[in-house]
Amino acid sequence: MSANDRPVTGQPTATYDSAFLKACRRESVPHTPVWFMRQAGRSLPEYRKVREGVPMLESCMRPELVTEITLQPVRRHGVDAAIYFSDIVVPLKAIGVDLDIKPGVGPVVGHPIRTRADLAQLRDLTPEDVSYVTEAIGMLTAELGGTPLIGFAGAPFTLASYLIEGGPSRTYENTKALMYGDVQLWADLLDRLADITAAFLKVQIEAGASAIQLFDSWAGALAPADYRRSVLPASAKVFGAVEEYGVPRIHFGVGTGELLGPMGEAGADVVGVDWRVPLDEAARRVGPGKALQGNLDPAILFAPREAVEAKTREVLDAAARLEGHVFNLGHGVMPSTDPDALTRLVEYVHTRTAR
């Protein structure tokens, strides 16, 4: 089944016919749909309020809180899609990996994976391990009406980088040492992560997510040949495992200008682009038959309204001849962003592209 067939999981007609899902399927749309990576989060005062005193990972396991946080940006900004509130390390936590999310730092792993024996930390994920996800998505789809919900997961490479480094990294030296130094262990690690990721995405789709995004945030650290050889097969396994559902599959990473072709080939229906490559050039690199998502620099939102609008016009002009365009930032909303600038941006894109 392709993303252009009706999905296997039941979803309301209004959701199926939403501008976001139509753009993902490269159908004509009433306006260019907009959502923002990290739209739920610290930029919103209502988020900071409900998160007070609740650690990040714990908040991901409370269905009522997840539902409230996921809905906040939909209510406030009128975005065209919700993204399930969670984190890329949640499925790893769910299978018992010793990790935490440290405020202002990110995911930190107790016992980094560097040897074959360390692989024992990674068992298969079952739906029961993440029953709170199924519960929260049931509550969410009831509240969302025709607004689609995007499920997501971290891609095997980006998850491996946290597991191997033990936390965030700028250089990925341990990750690359393992990738180049023990080809078989690397392949086995990524394959295991692909199975966990696929299982986590299936839970979200079966519960009612109507699109999924695979975040390979840090794949841009790799040269194209290494990406193809050492990473693409595992990401392709993830996309292949969810193909039968027929929901659009989005593939995104930062600094991936040189990887856009292979990231599409991995099995994405929509390729996410950061702000470094204009969308018309990105379309040439990705080739026909795929929609694009992006790509306003999130830092532009700190400039005056006129500058934001001028840059937004540049993005929309570059997207004018795309087969399908989902407007987004080139990476996540920064925590100190003025939420009103985001609301204005949604209105601006909708008005400017109304047909």
Ligand code: CP3
């Ligand atoms: O609205 C949404 O986009 C959904 C929520 C979401 C979170 N994490 C919540 C979160 C999503 C999609 C993610 C994905 C994620 N997590 C990625 C891929 C996306 C990207 O940014 O490239 C990555 C690399 C992570 C790992 C991670 N988790 C980082 C780097 C951080 C930031 C650390 C910090 O404090 O600055 C986290 C923590 C995290 N995940 C927060 C949120 C809202 C901040 C914690 C908080 O609000 O207390």
